[in-house]
Amino acid sequence: MSSFAGRMKEYPNMSLDRFDRENLHARAYFLSHCHKDHMKGLKGPLLKRKLKFSLTVKLYCSFVTKELLLSNPKYAFWEDHIVALELESPTLITLIDEASGEREELVVTLLPAGHCPGSVMFLVEGAQGTVLYTGDFRLAKGDSSRIELLHSGSRVKDIKSVYLDSTFYDPRFYQIPSRETCLHAIRGLVQDWISRSVYHTVWLNCKAAYGYEYLFTNLGNEFHTQIHVKSLDMFKKMPEILSHVTTDRATQIHACRHPKEEEFVRGSRLPCGSSASDGTPLKIISIKPSTIWFGERTQRTEVIVRTGASSYRACFSFHSSYSEIKDFLSYLQPINIYPSVIPIGRTHADVTEL
DNA sequence: GCGATCAGGT
């Protein structure tokens, strides 16, 4: 879980992914992606009040993050204060102190982070040097060399500091199977099950968070069926996702939720309450996306683990592995690295040493 | 009645 307090040493007048406490005084806000642990204070009454009296304070994010954020009415008061930025398009942003009129100019670039829909990293270039705030990210080995705006001419930019998603920055999580490998394995398991009969149904036991959409679109394409989800509201302006999800319960692939979902599934009912129309019990398997990792010298490659008669865990990660992070850092060669996540049982000094 | 925090859950 991110323990980043919201501010970078070089640019303390901007706040990123934290909106409480000291961040209430920021001149500009940045949201890397729409997960609650990066939105602390974002619906707070103090911030709401500050916006009422301010003409200059804005929240910068991607178009997709803006759409996901505003689909939740609790954040509707931000509407006129959000500036959605294009990806990979350097933008001049002037931070203004409303009391003194003091100005500070920055060039901010959104780089795709591969963590969930709309997720970005913020590249900030200004008088105090070039810094990269990664938010949460999953980039594969070699991806950083393909991000043009991390380069100047043929070489990588001089980066003073990286504020790093260090969730899996521990040799224990050396390798996590690639997105493609995991998708392929899940597709295989789904294929094997739903082809048996129309009563054979798959329940994708996904957490209540954005980040599984590419799984839905991939399975939707492969099996020419839509995935049942609770709500479509947040995707109404995202045709690629919208076309693969449905609120119609008559489908063999579900990703719906219910507080007593596990009991339901054990009793041949889906979390949405659906059972077969003619009274025949559904034959349900549950697939729970989970991060499965391997050590440096581990030869195992199982990306699907059977955990019961009709339950499986399938490898799925929102975050880069240790080796992926190492590749990222050794390519960028920043002067400073500030980890944003300290795993329990470790200290800040442990992670900094690594 | 509200938000913040914690316990306990998936």
Next chain:
DNA sequence: CACACCTGATCGC
């Protein structure tokens, strides 16, 4: 394992 939530209880205002 750790993640990103959720619900419900309790506390303080």
